[in-house]
Amino acid sequence: MGVKIEIFRMMVYLSFPVAMFWVSNQAEYFEEYIVKRKREIFPPDEKMQRKELEEFKERMRLRKEQKMLKQLAMETQE
Numbered sequence: 001m002g003v004k005i006e007i008f009r010m011m012v013y014l015s016f017p018v019a020m021f022w023v024s025n026q027a028e029y030f031e032e033y034i035v036k037r038k039r040e041i042f043p044p045d046e047k048m049q050r051k052e053l054e055e056f057k058e059r060m061r062l063r064k065e066q067k068m069l070k071q072l073a074m075e076t077q078e
Contacts, residue, residue, distance in 0.1 A: 023029065043049065
């Protein structure tokens with residue numbers, strides 16, 4: 001009786017991770033969620049959004065350069 005219980009427990013312990021791996025690799029379960037999430041993160045290119053993003057990147061680059069120049073100026077004054 002004890003051996004049968006141990007075999008059953010071992011089967012449960014092994015089947016759970018295998019089942020979770022199998023379920024997580026089934027594309028049809030997650031396809032809708034993944035496509036929706038991908039469109040949220042990477043929306044289709046629109047020229048206006050692309051232009052705004054480029055302007056934002058340029059402003060951030062200029063701000064970083066100004067900050068670095070201030071730090072350099074302060075270091076040379078000391």
